[in-house]
Amino acid sequence: MKFKLLRRRLSISAPRMTVRTHVPWPVRAGVAIVVLALSAALGLWLYQEGKRFAGFGEDLHGEVARLKDENAALAAERDQLAAAASSAESRLSIERSAQETLGNQIKSLELDNAKLKDDVAFFENLSASGPVDGLAIKRLQIEKDSVPEQMHYRLLVIQGGKVNHDFNGDLQLIVTLQQGGKAVIMNLPDAATGTDAKAFQVNFRFFKRIEGTFRIPPGASVSQFEARVLEKGAVRAQRTVPLS
16 A cells, blocks of 8 residues: 555656745735835826826816816907997987988978979969959869878868958868769768868968868769868858769
8 A cells, every 4th residue: 555655656647746935924015015006106107198198187277278268258259249239230220210200201391392382383373364352262182092991182272352351161071972883972071970070170361271081981982072161151162073
């Protein structure tokens, strides 16, 4: 038995043996500390290199500060442009309002000028035809207004001869309408239609230009228009304009 054990130990199939050198524990601790220090230094170096590679660190703070300055400058420029745009819009609104007012004034002056031209032409014709004795309606016009179903009329009343007092009377309009194939008479002023009788009062010394508007029923048309000037209910002057 002892011979077999000896031969097994000396043969190739014998168990392997490991020979280790005994290292004291203070040496082991020192090596561990050195390794940890090297690992920490390597980690810190990798961290700093990573920040530098990504553009962080001190350059990042400078970039942030620069971007903040640019943002503030852009905000100030935006506020300045917004204020300028608001001021320009206000000036444009004022100019538009002034232009609209001026346009309305021009239209009003053009209408007044046209009326004056008509009056001048009328008086020239009146002078050529001789003097007027008593009360007369020398001009009577009627036309469609810009408002649907509304008519606009104009007339000129003259008091000729020896005039030493004002004339006080009333204007009466007689409108003949065609509606549904039938003739319909409409008198103005008319309390039933809510017409103000005071608007038809006439007071003047030598002449008076009268104009106004009235509405007609839907679908109706004016075929004849007559104006009368009354004094205490009596007809002093009248004139008729046929339209058909």
